[in-house]
Amino acid sequence: MLQIQDLSKNFIMHIRSDAEIHGFDHISFTAEAGKLIAITGPSGCGKSSLLKCIYRTYTPTSGDVYYTCADGSVVNLAKAEPWEIIALREKEIGYVSQFFSVIPRVSALDILISTQTARGVEAGKAKERACEYLEKVGIGKNLWDMYPSTFSGGEKQRLNIANALITKPRLLLLDEPTASLDASSKEWVMNMILDLKREGTAMVGVFHDEIAIRTLADWRYEMRERKIVPTDYKMDYAEQVLAEAAGF
Amino acid sequence: MERKKPVMWGRHITVRFGEGCDYCRTHTNLEKGRCPKCHTIWAVRDVDFQVYPGEILGIVGESGSGKSTLLKTLYFDQQATSGEAYLSLYHEGKENFLNVSSQQKRYLRNHMMGMVYQNPMLGLRMKLSSGANIAEKLIAAGGRDAGRMIDRSIELLHHVEIPTERLRDQPRVFSGGMQQRVQISKAIANTPPILLLDEVTTGLDLSVQAKVLDLIRSIQKELGIAMLIVSHDLAVIRMMSDRTMVMLGGRVVEEGLTDQILEDPLHEYTQTLVSSLL
Numbered sequence A: 001m002l003q004i005q006d007l008s009k010n011f012i013m014h015i016r017s018d019a020e021i022h023g024f025d026h027i028s029f030t031a032e033a034g035k036l037i038a039i040t041g042p043s044g045c046g047k048s049s050l051l052k053c054i055y056r057t058y059t060p061t062s063g064d065v066y067y068t069c070a071d072g073s074v075v076n077l078a079k080a081e082p083w084e085i086i087a088l089r090e091k092e093i094g095y096v097s098q099f100f101s102v103i104p105r106v107s108a109l110d111i112l113i114s115t116q117t118a119r120g121v122e123a124g125k126a127k128e129r130a131c132e133y134l135e136k137v138g139i140g141k142n143l144w145d146m147y148p149s150t151f152s153g154g155e156k157q158r159l160n161i162a163n164a165l166i167t168k169p170r171l172l173l174l175d176e177p178t179a180s181l182d183a184s185s186k187e188w189v190m191n192m193i194l195d196l197k198r199e200g201t202a203m204v205g206v207f208h209d210e211i212a213i214r215t216l217a218d219w220r221y222e223m224r225e226r227k228i229v230p231t232d233y234k235m236d237y238a239e240q241v242l243a244e245a246a247g248f
Numbered sequence B: 001m002e003r004k005k006p007v008m009w010g011r012h013i014t015v016r017f018g019e020g021c022d023y024c025r026t027h028t029n030l031e032k033g034r035c036p037k038c039h040t041i042w043a044v045r046d047v048d049f050q051v052y053p054g055e056i057l058g059i060v061g062e063s064g065s066g067k068s069t070l071l072k073t074l075y076f077d078q079q080a081t082s083g084e085a086y087l088s089l090y091h092e093g094k095e096n097f098l099n100v101s102s103q104q105k106r107y108l109r110n111h112m113m114g115m116v117y118q119n120p121m122l123g124l125r126m127k128l129s130s131g132a133n134i135a136e137k138l139i140a141a142g143g144r145d146a147g148r149m150i151d152r153s154i155e156l157l158h159h160v161e162i163p164t165e166r167l168r169d170q171p172r173v174f175s176g177g178m179q180q181r182v183q184i185s186k187a188i189a190n191t192p193p194i195l196l197l198d199e200v201t202t203g204l205d206l207s208v209q210a211k212v213l214d215l216i217r218s219i220q221k222e223l224g225i226a227m228l229i230v231s232h233d234l235a236v237i238r239m240m241s242d243r244t245m246v247m248l249g250g251r252v253v254e255e256g257l258t259d260q261i262l263e264d265p266l267h268e269y270t271q272t273l274v275s276s277l278l
């Protein structure tokens, strides 16, 4: 569904006498429907930049990102026009950012409702599902009508996730979705991600958390010195557990 | 993917004050759009743009970069020196509307576009009641039935959260935020497919600004009106627009998704602008 070829990003800071900051170099991999690719690597190695280049918050410096749309057509996200990206973000591609910025002066419930109504879901149905998702991510009823600017970091993050998952995107980009969550909310969020995977969503996620990787990932890639380490290996939790038990 | 057709688009729009000379005709990178030799001002230079249905296109740039001149040109407050502009609902987008007759211009202003100015004095008649300000726009679009026009005015004022009992008050006695609300209701009176907004919150208190911006966003969501929003304030652009054009010296120097403009600005000027925000 997603084929990344030779993707590179560097930043030219014109206001710092054209200093060049390296993001990442020549990254290639593919993501398939119903599978999650976990990207790991040290802080600052370019993981978030990679996701942002796919989502086109960043403009890739070179390389291609071929995405097969629901209608079967293929779009190169690296070079697509902004209107195409906007249409895909509305209908097919979701993104959970590392730092959640909330829409000012809109309640948690209304955020989830308008995300759906903007995509043509009827208002009554949208409200019903919004409530369902708020419950799923464990946001208490007393918070539903509040502005999320007053929420805790973990609450904001859970709302963020509910908002991205409620549209059931075909491709979902996750930037440390479980980082600021406690054990039980982590559990809820991981279950929701697994449900969506089962429905066929392709996912690329940045993770630090080993448990999340083992629970969610089908493939694991490590970014090191701005490149993806070519020896990617398939994750299979059961196998891993057995291997560990056998003292491998 | 199916290609979207814009509601409004422009090509090579140029607005020049002065005759120009050999130097400035061949040098496009003039500081502040001003020719050092003949002192001609290239307020808008060779600007292309598209506005897609239901979207908000932001235009940002420093003072004097040509943002307002571009909007005024589209609304016929200013004559273009050259260039073309089209509306998909006007002759199926096949007729350049910048050079049509003044009767056609009036038609376009009343049916196809709404304008909200920074200065309410430009958009409102301060000595008419707010109801009459709206009715004026309805009459201009062919409205004749007084009863229905009053109903519509009340509906519109209600929409912008102005109490109905203030229908007969003159906007001159209103606060700045309320004046902008009346201006907005007047601009959308005939539900035009596109709304032009020029620095509509500049000069208002922050809390009032937020309310006016919320109102504009809710109108855009409910009515699906496409908008061109001019602001020198990146915070406004960040909150409002899907795509953003950055202007400098009359030219568009960068254009893209608003999140890209803010997080990965590519042009030197955009980088300066964004760094001043953080």
Ligand SMILES: Nc1ncnc2c1ncn2[C@@H]1O[C@H](COP(=O)(O)OP(=O)(O)OP(=O)(O)O)[C@@H](O)[C@H]1O
Binding pocket: B017, B041, B042, B043, B061, B062, B063, B064, B065, B066, B067, B068, B069, B070, B232
């Ligand atoms: N009628 C005019 N005659 C001569 N010069 C003009 C005229 N109108 C605008 N200009 C010049 O054109 C340039 C662009 O002006 P414009 O008002 O479009 O800028 P702007 O981007 O809207 O600025 P601001 O942010 O200050 O509102 C400026 O140099 C201005 O002085």
Ligand SMILES: [Mg+2]
Binding pocket: B067, B068, B069, B198, B199
């Ligand atoms: Mg201006």
Ligand SMILES: [Zn+2]
Binding pocket: B020, B021, B022, B023, B024, B025, B035, B036, B037, B038, B039, B040
């Ligand atoms: Zn000159």
